[in-house]
Amino acid sequence: MSAAGKKAIGAPVYGVVDWISATCRLATDRNDFRRNLLVNLGLFAAGVWVARNLSDFDLMSPQPIT
Secondary structure, three states, X not given: OOHHHHOOOOOOOOXXXXXXXXXXXXXXXXXXXXXXXXXXXXXXXXXXXXXXXXXXXXXXXXXXXX
């Protein structure tokens, strides 16, 4: 029996390093408008999520004296 018969059939399995490098390439590609739009929308959505979830903090209110 050859080793080729034991290979899994289907999509290749990528490691974490491959995923991180692909994400970095996606975020830093300056020539692809669609990728830049996707990254910008993702950053905007993350900012909206942070603003909505941290909205109970009032940074302008006086702090209690401890």
